[in-house]
Amino acid sequence: MTQDELKRKVAEAALDYVKDVTILGVGTGSTVNHFIDLLADLKGGIEGAVSSSEASSERLKKIGIPVLDLNAAGTLDVYVDGADEVNAAKQMIKGGGAALTREKIVAEASRKFVCIVDETKYVDVLGKFPLPVEVIPMARSLVARRLVELGGTPVWRENCVTDNGNVILDVYNLSITDPVELEHRINDIPGVVCNGVFALRPADVVLIGSPSGVRTLP
Numbered sequence: 001m002t003q004d005e006l007k008r009k010v011a012e013a014a015l016d017y018v019k020d021v022t023i024l025g026v027g028t029g030s031t032v033n034h035f036i037d038l039l040a041d042l043k044g045g046i047e048g049a050v051s052s053s054e055a056s057s058e059r060l061k062k063i064g065i066p067v068l069d070l071n072a073a074g075t076l077d078v079y080v081d082g083a084d085e086v087n088a089a090k091q092m093i094k095g096g097g098a099a100l101t102r103e104k105i106v107a108e109a110s111r112k113f114v115c116i117v118d119e120t121k122y123v124d125v126l127g128k129f130p131l132p133v134e135v136i137p138m139a140r141s142l143v144a145r146r147l148v149e150l151g152g153t154p155v156w157r158e159n160c161v162t163d164n165g166n167v168i169l170d171v172y173n174l175s176i177t178d179p180v181e182l183e184h185r186i187n188d189i190p191g192v193v194c195n196g197v198f199a200l201r202p203a204d205v206v207l208i209g210s211p212s213g214v215r216t217l218p
């Protein structure tokens with residue numbers, strides 16, 4: 001099976017978690033794109049979705065699902081999103097699609113975070129995938145210097161402007177043995193809007209697609 005077929009398969013499995021949901025949170029990325037496409041056929045009572053990106057909002061609207069403002073929607077029952085890496089503690093690296101800030105907000109606003117990944121995303125230690133950090137443009141060099149002090153090698157993702165008008169630094173060479181500590185430390189750097197470590201609010205359910213089926217992390 002191709003990686004894209006695995007993404008489709010795990011997206012299908014996530015439908016079980018939204019059957020009784022009327023308003024759900026929807027993440028960003030190619031795995032979530034499959035999930036959105038599958039929502040179109042769901043004979044459920046979905047009345048609307050809170051989206052984590054302009055790209056997902058457009059896709060939701062195309063299939064007739066209204067996109068709601070989080071301020072009006074309040075607490076969401078379920079948030080479905082992908083990840084770039086996930087570990088056994090259901091902590092993740094996210095932000096490969098530059099949507100990390102809104103993803104972290106919608107995740108925080110949700111009772112249940114269902115993370116959908118193919119098997120290539122499962123790791124023992126987070127950090128092989130370069131850690132995305134969203135930064136206010138004027139602070140880019142300052143934040144990069146602080147990230148070097150933390151042991152990383154930040155690289156400016158050129159030609160990328162986030163939905164919030166900011167820039168992304170991708171941090172290489174991190175071995176994230178204490179994700180909670182690193183999430184706090186990067187958040188503390190002035191100019192950082194958000195970092196892609198999702199450990200303070202990990203996933204509640206992780207579904208992993210493989211050729212032999214979809215497994216749920218214990």
Ligand SMILES: O=C(CO)[C@H](O)[C@H](O)COP(=O)(O)O
Pocket residue numbers: 027028029030031032081082083084093094095096097098099100103
């Ligand atoms: O965090 C994300 C976007 O900011 C995505 O969830 C992550 O990049 C995974 O993407 P894909 O499903 O395309 O592999």
